[in-house]
Amino acid sequence: MTRRKLVAGNWKMHGSLAQLAELDAIAAAARANPQVDVAICPPFTLIAAAAARGDLTIGAQDSHQNEKGAHTGCVSAPMLREAGAKLVIVGHSERRTDQRESDAEVYAKARAVIAAGMIAIVCVGETEGERDAGRAAEVVERQLQGSIPADGTATQLVVAYEPVWAIGTGRTPTVGDVAAMHASIRTKLGDMLDAEAEGVRILYGGSVKPSNAAELMAVNNVDGALVGGASLTAADFVPIIEAAARA
């Protein structure tokens, strides 16, 4: 099956109204490479302004699992959609660590995002210690089992494999390790989602740069990238979009 590649930028806790100027060149690259889906996920405060700027797909980095309620400081999926978000990252390893999010919470958040009519990008990935102990595949399988809503459709569900030790470090797994993990994720999705699994895009994330994007995007079952640091400027992000378009 042919899956459209998705290149999503996660700005994390970076950015400002002034930095939204970067989106113009990113949007131009998205228009020039229509075979690739492109998105930027800025902080909550910038979503509405980013979405109002033009036709680039804008996402969020987290969502609460409830539609509304007494949850000070939180933002719900319907609120994100109203602000202009079309997709939401859930279960990023930084939230699993910093906010101690469990698989069950990530599952509930993914369901809320899908129920609000958006795409959920569910993140999974092992720590360095887990990989060194030979437990990477087992850890990722457990995260998938606990975090992925089995009632989702392929069009509203994306998985991002992000080895924690590769995030922001400049280190990446070998192409062979990426291929093995993405194949194992595809198999697990098949067990959970039956035929729907073939359409689910599996992104690779963790130190994706212009210099390594082409080889990563060419790996079997790599359907795009979730990019952190290199998504902050058009100069770095556009070549990654172009590499995905060529893959």
Ligand SMILES: O=C[C@H](O)COP(=O)(O)O
């Ligand atoms: O969500 C993005 C990832 O955490 C990757 O971040 P990075 O590209 O800065 O390593």
